[in-house]
């Protein structure tokens with residue numbers, strides 16, 4: 001498997017505090033990784049520093065073999081727009097725009113394909129995530145689950161090779177969490193690599209690999225089989241992960 005993201009000796013310091021130390025890991029194309037750890041262990045900081053939203057104070061991040069940690073802001077935002085997708089706990093959609101307009105906007109901005117093509121992609125994504133019926137609604141008129149699905153559609157509009165997610169289900173109830181994770185697993189099964197930060201073992205159990213952070217260092221990791229939607233296997237991988245987390249005081 002080819003490596004899409006290679007993180008080497010990454011460190012991050014905020015003024016006097018070393019938040020991340022000597023982080024090393026590789027992500028293969030199409031891999032699904034969950035990052036777990038106590039609150040304050042550095043999960044979000046790690047995600048921001050490997051996705052070019054922030055810059056590490058030491059070490060390297062290679063994306064598709066190319067060093068991105070030292071690119072200027074303009075080049076970095078272009079890579080983020082065209083080659084990466086991002087979702088967060090709250091999807092930060094623009095007010096006064098419809099769901100559809102929010103989704104197509106980064107597609108139009110990227111300018112790599114025609115507007116017609118972007119509109120078609122948006123329709124396909126909204127059908128797949130079950131929000132086509134609210135496409136023309138104002139973002140204030142839809143549910144939290146619908147907003148989060150819209151956030152996913154927006155993140156996928158430029159067909160990224162990698163999707164970064166920081167606690168994407170943190171504000172959702174358990175049934176909506178399941179729906180959102182089913183979508184993310186499907187996207188991953190089609191070849192998009194996923195890196196998700198979560199404190200929810202049920203969410204992390206959908207990944208191929210769980211990386212456990214402790215005090216800004218990778219403590220260790222657990223490998224799981226590729227998720228295939230089988231309910232019984234899902235239950236046993238959740239049990240295995242919960243036991244593993246418990247051993248680490250989580």
Ligand SMILES: Nc1ncnc2c1ncn2[C@@H]1O[C@H](COP(=O)(O)OP(=O)(O)O)[C@@H](O)[C@H]1O
Nearest residue numbers: 014017019037038039040041042043044045046
């Ligand atoms: N911009 C910042 N400036 C100073 N300290 C920060 C900043 N961002 C995060 N930190 C510190 O880094 C540590 C890890 O934070 P974070 O990555 O948000 O943890 P997590 O996502 O695991 O809860 C915390 O102690 C936090 O206070």
Ligand SMILES: [Mg+2]
Nearest residue numbers: 043044045166
């Ligand atoms: Mg966080």
